[in-house]
Amino acid sequence: MNLILIEPEELGHDNTARLTDGRAAHLRDVLKVVPGDEVRIGLVDGNRGTAVVHDMAHDAVVLTCRLTEPAPPRPSVDLLLALPRPKVLRRLFAQCTALGVNRIMLTNAARVERHYFDTHVLTRDCYRPLLIEGLQQARDTRLPIVSVHRQFRVLVEDLLDEWTAPATRVVAQPGHGERMHTLIQDAGHSRVLLAVGPEGGWNDFERSLLESRGFAPISMGTRALRSDTACVALLALAHDALESRTQRMHTTALHAS
Amino acid sequence: MNLILIEPEELGHDNTARLTDGRAAHLRDVLKVVPGDEVRIGLVDGNRGTAVVHDMAHDAVVLTCRLTEPAPPRPSVDLLLALPRPKVLRRLFAQCTALGVNRIMLTNAARVERHYFDTHVLTRDCYRPLLIEGLQQARDTRLPIVSVHRQFRVLVEDLLDEWTAPATRVVAQPGHGERMHTLIQDAGHSRVLLAVGPEGGWNDFERSLLESRGFAPISMGTRALRSDTACVALLALAHDALESRTQRMHTTALHAS
Numbered sequence: 086m087n088l089i090l091i092e093p094e095e096l097g098h099d100n101t102a103r104l105t106d107g108r109a110a111h112l113r114d115v116l117k118v119v120p121g122d123e124v125r126i127g128l129v130d131g132n133r134g135t136a137v138v139h140d141m142a143h144d145a146v147v148l149t150c151r152l153t154e155p156a157p158p159r160p161s162v163d164l165l166l167a168l169p170r171p172k173v174l175r176r177l178f179a180q181c182t183a184l185g186v187n188r189i190m191l192t193n194a195a196r197v198e199r200h201y202f203d204t205h206v207l208t209r210d211c212y213r214p215l216l217i218e219g220l221q222q223a224r225d226t227r228l229p230i231v232s233v234h235r236q237f238r239v240l241v242e243d244l245l246d247e248w249t250a251p252a253t254r255v256v257a258q259p260g261h262g263e264r265m266h267t268l269i270q271d272a273g274h275s276r277v278l279l280a281v282g283p284e285g286g287w288n289d290f291e292r293s294l295l296e297s298r299g300f301a302p303i304s305m306g307t308r309a310l311r312s313d314t315a316c317v318a319l320l321a322l323a324h325d326a327l328e329s330r331t332q333r334m335h336t337t338a339l340h341a342s
Numbered sequence: 343m344n345l346i347l348i349e350p351e352e353l354g355h356d357n358t359a360r361l362t363d364g365r366a367a368h369l370r371d372v373l374k375v376v377p378g379d380e381v382r383i384g385l386v387d388g389n390r391g392t393a394v395v396h397d398m399a400h401d402a403v404v405l406t407c408r409l410t411e412p413a414p415p416r417p418s419v420d421l422l423l424a425l426p427r428p429k430v431l432r433r434l435f436a437q438c439t440a441l442g443v444n445r446i447m448l449t450n451a452a453r454v455e456r457h458y459f460d461t462h463v464l465t466r467d468c469y470r471p472l473l474i475e476g477l478q479q480a481r482d483t484r485l486p487i488v489s490v491h492r493q494f495r496v497l498v499e500d501l502l503d504e505w506t507a508p509a510t511r512v513v514a515q516p517g518h519g520e521r522m523h524t525l526i527q528d529a530g531h532s533r534v535l536l537a538v539g540p541e542g543g544w545n546d547f548e549r550s551l552l553e554s555r556g557f558a559p560i561s562m563g564t565r566a567l568r569s570d571t572a573c574v575a576l577l578a579l580a581h582d583a584l585e586s587r588t589q590r591m592h593t594t595a596l597h598a599s
Contacts, residue, residue, distance in 0.1 A: 087566045180571045223565035264586055266523060305578070306585060308480035309344045314437045314574055321562070321575030322582055328563060329521055 086111050088133065088224040089126045090217055091150065096128065100150045101139060109146040127226040132156050159227045160185035161276045162323050163249045166316065167194040167283035171204035173313045178212050182219025182229055184320040188249065192234040196285040207233055241294050252276035254300040257319055262302030269326035270333065277323040281316050343368050345390065345481040346383045347474055348407065353385065357407045358396060366403040384483040388413050416484045417442035418533045419580050420506045423573065424451040424540035428461035430570045435469050439476025439486055441577040445506065449491040453542040464490055498551050509533035511557040514576055519559030526583035527590065534580040538573050
């Protein structure tokens with residue numbers, strides 16, 4: 086926990102927040118704070134700043150908050166992910182959020198097992214704390230937007246263009262396709278929309294539909310990865326390629342001036 | 343399981359192997375094979391090939407193996423990893439192996455809890471099946487070499503040069519340093535030695551020692567990642583950068599000829 090996130094409704098008019106849950110335990114037992122100490126905090130979907138430990142009585146920790154740093158920008162990567170097994174999904178929520186993702190669109194696909202949709206991991210009460218965990222790890226405050234889609238075709242044909250800003254669209258395929266860095270470097274967009282298939286891959290229909298909607302196949306080499314490993318690896322590559330692109334554009338601008 | 347790995351001692355003189363464990367269950371229940379079917383196989387640290395399902399009686403599956411494809415090359419990335427929590431380590435063994443790693447050197451560091459060394463996850467009986475799982479996922483046969491080091495300084499000063507081939511040495515730091523792609527592209531080496539620190543980071547002594555031994559700091563942006571997420575992300579970046587480097591050298595060679 087590199088940042089303690091506070092919900093807007095927890096923040097009193099006097100800028101104090103009274104924590105009693107895992108965050109209080111973390112402050113007490115891991116960070117071993119005493120009254121007067123300063124800790125890094127953030128407001129869910131809001132500013133970041135610092136808080137002074139005001140009081141520690143019983144199980145509560147009372148913080149006086151100063152949220153003066155503007156909220157970080159929302160991440161420039163959106164994720165279209167074929168719904169993985171509940172156990173994997175549970176792990177991925179925090180990991181994807183830590184790496185930085187603006188939207189997580191969980192979709193059906195031919196090779197997704199139907200019963201995956203019945204898991205309670207898809208309920209907001211279950212996944213929201215996992216998103217918060219990822220944000221607290223990465224010192225971010227911006228909650229990803231999560232949506233669940235039982236109809237792949239409706240998502241790709243009707244919703245994607247409306248829901249996502251213009252972006253380099255890529256779909257990972259084992260073994261063939263361009264490299265992510267090359268594609269993103271040469272593209273006109275400063276955002277990425279990444280499609281990650283189910284364990285057995287997209288089927289031909291799904292692949293063609295994605296390609297017809299501008300998704301370029303990218304390769305991560307010939308090794309077949311489990312979908313959680315692939316997802317973390319691809320998000321890391323997407324962010325890295327976007328940052329390289331920004332750096333290169335800065336350098337070009339400097340040389341031109 | 344994209345490849346069934348067979349131990350050398352399981353392979354009879356007549357090239358048959360009789361499986362009774364999880365691999366037999368996978369063949370029967372997931373791949374739903376029947377006698378006469380062909381499956382992809384590999385020999386641990388050896389060749390790859392195909393096998394024909396010869397017999398299925400009781401709980402056993404008997405395969406007739408043809409291991410004619412030479413073993414894949416060993417991965418060109420070595421990993422020096424501050425020993426993570428046992429639960430995280432257990433997960434990382436398979437994930438790192440799937441991404442491709444030649445050596446996994448698990449080391450002590452100031453911010454590694456001493457009791458992490460007592461876990462049974464560090465016993466060969468526990469981690470070897472996890473490495474095999476990663477290999478079967480990635481269709482590789484080359485077992486990573488795992489070693490455990492209670493003395494960081496002895497490892498870095500005395501063993502590293504002997505144990506690892508010349509490589510671009512990089513150490514991940516949140517927030518500052520060059521980008522991995524840039525460093526690897528411009529380097530004379532076709533291998534990477536990657537150092538990943540403990541949850542709280544390397545301390546000053548450890549960082550200086552690594553830098554004095556040629557480890558260049560690289561940045562993955564300002565987001566702080568859990569060590570398992572960081573490890574998967576960095577291995578993916580290292581492989582991607584090495585493959586981009588190889589492609590660029592091919593292109594340069596083509597233009598020069």
